[in-house]
Amino acid sequence: MSEPSVLISVPFLASLEPRFAAAGLSTARAWDLAEDDRGRVRAIVHAGEFALTPQFLEGLPELGLIACVSVGYDGVDVAWCRARGIEVTHAEGLNAEDVADHAIGLLIAAWRNIPAWDRTVREDRWRQEDRLAPQPSLGGRRLGVVGLGSIGEAVARRAQSLRLEVSWWGPNPKPAPWPRAATLLDLARDSDILVVASRADASNRGLISREVIEAVGPTGLIVNVARGSLVDEDALIAALKDGRLWRAALDVFAQEPTPSERWAEVPNAVLTPHTAGSSTEAIPLMTAQAIDNVRRFLAGEALASPVPGPD
Incomplete structure (x- = not known):
């Protein structure tokens, strides 16, 4: 590796290497990076939910950019990076509509108990009287959105078409066509459905x-x-088991992959493996934006989608 290199941070992103090569960018893998090559790394391509420690970053003396393919960048200490002249970019809003679609899909699946009814049919437990089992309608229910960014706004728009009454809460007021709750706890108390975005x-x-x-x-x-x-x-999990929460629908977890046994005895949970934003349309756009940010950085140009500064 004799030229400035782009470091792929986690094996999860290894499949993107051909796209960077097609753009004329030399890549290396963090998990097999030779000590002599650390000084050639100029940029990191990263998935924002994974932690990048200061100890690791300090071992890359020429690093100037962390380009997150993801919208989120919570695994990156942005303030620490900026204090050391390292820029951070992300995929700005490129999969928001897909994530919102998935959120609504989870919402309907959980509210109408669709996965359980699917198992009823497949396991030959269908009884005619099940058709008269009471199920709550969505119409007129109150939906609270936590975080009214691009995903939260997209969820709120879709929720209105489902006849839901929308409100929201975030730490910072902003213009919006839906009322903002005074506190998160107020929003939760006043919501039949709480969507975390x-x-x-x-x-x-x-x-x-x-x-x-x-x-x-x-x-x-x-x-x-x-x-x-x-x-x-x-x-x-405790609230679902005790009946203090009716249902939950999750695409993201404290540990990923989440252990299957953790959920084996948890009732009324609909689970998907962090796939909300992974559409065939969004992934190429997110990758292309990361490539564009890397190329701009190496050329000394303004970055396309830097992460927001402090409010």
Whole structure:
């Protein structure tokens, strides 16, 4: 490796190497990087949910850019990087519509108990009287959105077409056509369904606490398409088991992959393996934006999608 190199940070992203090669960029893999090649690394291509430690980054003396293929960048200490002249970029809003579609899919699947009914049919347990089992309608239910960024807004728009009454909460007020709750706890108390779409960082780990979970309550549903770190997962599981929360629908988890045995005895949970934003349309766009950011950085040009600065 004799030229400036782009480092692929985790094996999860190894399949993207041909795309960087096609763009004329030399890549190396962090998990088999030779000591002599560390000084040639100029940029890292990263998935934002994975932690990049200062110890690792300090071993790359020429590093100037971390280009996250993901929208989130919670595994990167942005302030630490910027203090050392390292820029951070992300996939700005490129899969928001797909994530919102998935959130609504999880919402409907959980609210109408679709996975359980699917198993009923497949396991030959269909009884005619099941057709008269009462199921709550979505119409007129109250949906609270935690975090009104591009994903949260897309969820709110879709929710209106489902006849849901939408409100939201985020730490910073912003213009929106839906009312903002005074606090997160107020939002949870006033919501039949709580959709977590907030950006994750070190300041909001466990944001959806036991108190928030219990405020949604034994007739409520929590949907998380943001990050697993935002939800107190132990408290969520306990609440589902005890009936203090009715249902949950999760695409993200505290540990990924989440151990299957952790969920074996958990009732009323619909689970998907962090696939909300992984559409055939969005992934090429997100990869292309990361490539564009790397090329701009190496050419000394303005970056296409730097992460936001502090509010």
